[in-house]
Amino acid sequence: MTQNRSWIPYALILPSVVFLGLLFVVPLVQTLWLAVSDNGTPSLANMTTMVTDLNFGRSVLNTFLLTLAVVPIQIVMALTMGSMVAKMNGGRETILWIWTIPLGISDLAAGMVWLSILQNTGYLNSVLFGLGIIERQTAWLTYQTPVALFIGIAIAEIWRGTAIVMIIIVAGLNQVPKEFKEAAEIFGASPWTRFTRITLPLIRPALQSALILRTVLAFEVFAVVYALGGRNFPVLVGEAYNWQNQNQNYGVAAAYAVLIMVISLAATLVYLKAVKVDPERLP
Amino acid sequence: MANIVIDNIKKSFGAFQALKGVSLTINDGEFVSLLGPSGCGKTTLLRIIAGLETSTAGDVRIGEKSVIGLLPKDRGLAMVFQNYAVFPHMTVYENVAFGLRMQKADDARVKKQVEKAAGLLHIEPYLDRYPNKLSGGQRQRVAVARALAVEPGVLLMDEPLSNLDALLRLEMRTELKTVLQEAGTTTIYVTHDQTEAMGLSDRIAVVHDGRIEQVGTPVEVYNHPATRFVGGFIGNPPMNFITMPVTGGQVTAGAQQFAVPAQGGEIVLGLRGETVERAPTGQGLDMQVRVAEPMGSHLLLTGSILGQPARVILPATETVRNGETVGLTLDPKRLTWLSPENGVSYPAAA
Ligand SMILES: Nc1ncnc2c1ncn2[C@@H]1O[C@H](COP(=O)(O)OP(=O)(O)OP(=O)(O)O)[C@@H](O)[C@H]1O
Numbered sequence: 080m081t082q083n084r085s086w087i088p089y090a091l092i093l094p095s096v097v098f099l100g101l102l103f104v105v106p107l108v109q110t111l112w113l114a115v116s117d118n119g120t121p122s123l124a125n126m127t128t129m130v131t132d133l134n135f136g137r138s139v140l141n142t143f144l145l146t147l148a149v150v151p152i153q154i155v156m157a158l159t160m161g162s163m164v165a166k167m168n169g170g171r172e173t174i175l176w177i178w179t180i181p182l183g184i185s186d187l188a189a190g191m192v193w194l195s196i197l198q199n200t201g202y203l204n205s206v207l208f209g210l211g212i213i214e215r216q217t218a219w220l221t222y223q224t225p226v227a228l229f230i231g232i233a234i235a236e237i238w239r240g241t242a243i244v245m246i247i248i249v250a251g252l253n254q255v256p257k258e259f260k261e262a263a264e265i266f267g268a269s270p271w272t273r274f275t276r277i278t279l280p281l282i283r284p285a286l287q288s289a290l291i292l293r294t295v296l297a298f299e300v301f302a303v304v305y306a307l308g309g310r311n312f313p314v315l316v317g318e319a320y321n322w323q324n325q326n327q328n329y330g331v332a333a334a335y336a337v338l339i340m341v342i343s344l345a346a347t348l349v350y351l352k353a354v355k356v357d358p359e360r361l362p
Numbered sequence: 363m364a365n366i367v368i369d370n371i372k373k374s375f376g377a378f379q380a381l382k383g384v385s386l387t388i389n390d391g392e393f394v395s396l397l398g399p400s401g402c403g404k405t406t407l408l409r410i411i412a413g414l415e416t417s418t419a420g421d422v423r424i425g426e427k428s429v430i431g432l433l434p435k436d437r438g439l440a441m442v443f444q445n446y447a448v449f450p451h452m453t454v455y456e457n458v459a460f461g462l463r464m465q466k467a468d469d470a471r472v473k474k475q476v477e478k479a480a481g482l483l484h485i486e487p488y489l490d491r492y493p494n495k496l497s498g499g500q501r502q503r504v505a506v507a508r509a510l511a512v513e514p515g516v517l518l519m520d521e522p523l524s525n526l527d528a529l530l531r532l533e534m535r536t537e538l539k540t541v542l543q544e545a546g547t548t549t550i551y552v553t554h555d556q557t558e559a560m561g562l563s564d565r566i567a568v569v570h571d572g573r574i575e576q577v578g579t580p581v582e583v584y585n586h587p588a589t590r591f592v593g594g595f596i597g598n599p600p601m602n603f604i605t606m607p608v609t610g611g612q613v614t615a616g617a618q619q620f621a622v623p624a625q626g627g628e629i630v631l632g633l634r635g636e637t638v639e640r641a642p643t644g645q646g647l648d649m650q651v652r653v654a655e656p657m658g659s660h661l662l663l664t665g666s667i668l669g670q671p672a673r674v675i676l677p678a679t680e681t682v683r684n685g686e687t688v689g690l691t692l693d694p695k696r697l698t699w700l701s702p703e704n705g706v707s708y709p710a711a712a
């Protein structure tokens with residue numbers, strides 16, 4: 080009886096598979112083909128153009144540096160915020176709500192917010208000037224101030240993207256019954272030991288999800304960078320955008336898109352291996 | 363010296379009073395059970411002693427020193443949680459070793475202690491496994507082993523054997539008792555299994571609705587319950603309560619007369635079902651038997667005495683038919699008299 084119905088699950092997932100196939104796989108194949116062909120024949124011309132472009136090396140470096148700076152800080156901040164919220168009795172929802180406000184803002188708008196703070200006539204300069212720390216308007220976001228520009232972009236990215244990491248981690252923390260921490264406490268574990276030996280291992284699945292999601296998003300960083308630095312701070316998606324719109328060269332844009340995808344997939348693979356989740360060791 | 367003094371502990375969760383002033387002294391090395399129905403506040407009291415919960419009022423002293431305000435780890439105790447709280451990401455071995463690792467014990471000592479505790483609880487075959495794949499009873503034993511491995515001065519156990527089958531529970535019970543006695547561990551043992559409490563404890567504290575109704579040895583609590591609740595909660599079948607008329611300080615039951623601590627009006631007789639004997643015809647307190655059930659070891663009679671529901675036990679050699687009326691002789695030394703107004707028992711006659 081039940082054996083005859085084994086087709087039902089397949090039938091039920093069929094619409095989503097068709098949908099994904101049409102809207103994801105087809106464009107994916109097209110993009111791949113676009114990247115490795117020239118006028119309809121296989122060719123590495125686009126790849127060569129991409130790699131030999133003046134901005135290629137810098138955009139790869141910038142994207143990786145930004146990811147390396149932003150993701151660990153976000154994870155640590157999210158863990159800290161999540162642990163603090165977990166200790167609260169009242170007002171928990173309110174704090175979480177406030178912390179997640181940046182999530183409701185589009186990344187371009189977030190870029191504009193930080194632009195209004197960091198630009199020459201921005202709030203930061205006004206405050207510093209008011210306090211007498213600087214004597215005239217200082218430029219933070221130019222080609223001449225790469226470090227300040229990098230820090231500005233990193234802060235904006237952290238401001239914009241930490242909430243999503245925190246939500247995943249708070250969800251993970253909520254899954255850990257308080258008795259585990261209490262048992263550890265009874266048997267003499269310090270708060271730090273409880274965090275490293277009990278909490279962290281138990282939220283591994285959430286940590287893994289957060290890392291994958293956040294890293295993939297970090298490699299796709301664009302709007303915030305574009306708003307703050309324009310082409311002063313080239314990143315991979317920014318280059319793809321330029322080749323597509325400014326240069327009208329879809330082939331090279333596709334090559335960038337493929338590169339970003341490969342990097343994201345590789346990062347995901349690394350996380351899946353490094354932050355292994357052994358189902359046997361879950362509650 | 364690890365004696366424990368619980369001094370008028372109160373605990374409220376919002377408007378709800380979970381503990382309404384609990385006082386209890388546990389001597390060094392003593393085994394005391396907290397026995398009571400679900401929701402009466404046993405776990406809450408244990409958590410307050412452990413320092414996992416703050417009390418609203420009152421004091422807890424361990425070894426003459428107030429521990430209110432001390433962190434759980436500084437109270438010198440171990441605990442078995444009602445829901446085990448065995449760490450899922452550590453092997454059974456590392457779970458049992460956890461307390462010792464926190465004390466920075468060397469590997470040799472860890473190994474020795476873990477093997478000892480594991481042996482006692484029969485969990486050696488699972489030492490390398492993860493708790494995830496173990497049954498509830500196996501996990502529960504891991505939790506007990508984890509607590510025993512640190513050889514604590516004070517051990518708090520919250521229904522540690524509730525998930526074991528009857529046979530294993532009996533065996534574990536005996537072994538626990540032996541090892542805790544040898545080590546001189548002061549133990550508070552939460553259970554709602556009265557047989558377990560009777561068998562294990564030096565003293566039983568019967569908890570009801572956030573209060574301790576009675577503290578005493580198993581025999582005291584069984585034979586002379588302080589309140590109607592205690593008598594009804596302990597014993598299987600529970601104690602019978604029969605309201606009887608008093609005339610001139612005496613109660614008449616068939617051919618028997620008992621002097622009672624009341625002059626007139628009514629008094630409640632607390633009668634243990636197995637303390638009666640079958641009386642010669644016409645001389646006993648009459649019981650109308652509705653159902654007679656031969657249980658093998660004894661005969662269980664369910665029916666009524668003076669129109670009030672009652673259950674008594676007669677030797678298996680007796681035969682009683684359903685619907686029959688039997689006369690019962692009472693044992694004057696084993697009767698409890700209670701006030702009909704507040705259900706509190708009068709002190710046992712000397
Ligand atoms: N954190 C809490 N917040 C609100 N009420 C609580 C809390 N903890 C316990 N209670 C209430 O306090 C009462 C006593 O709970 P407790 O867990 O101590 O009962 P228990 O005697 O251990 O019961 P059981 O035998 O079922 O384990 C219950 O009515 C429970 O609902």
Ligand SMILES: [Mg+2]
Pocket residue numbers: 404405406444520
């Ligand atoms: Mg409980």
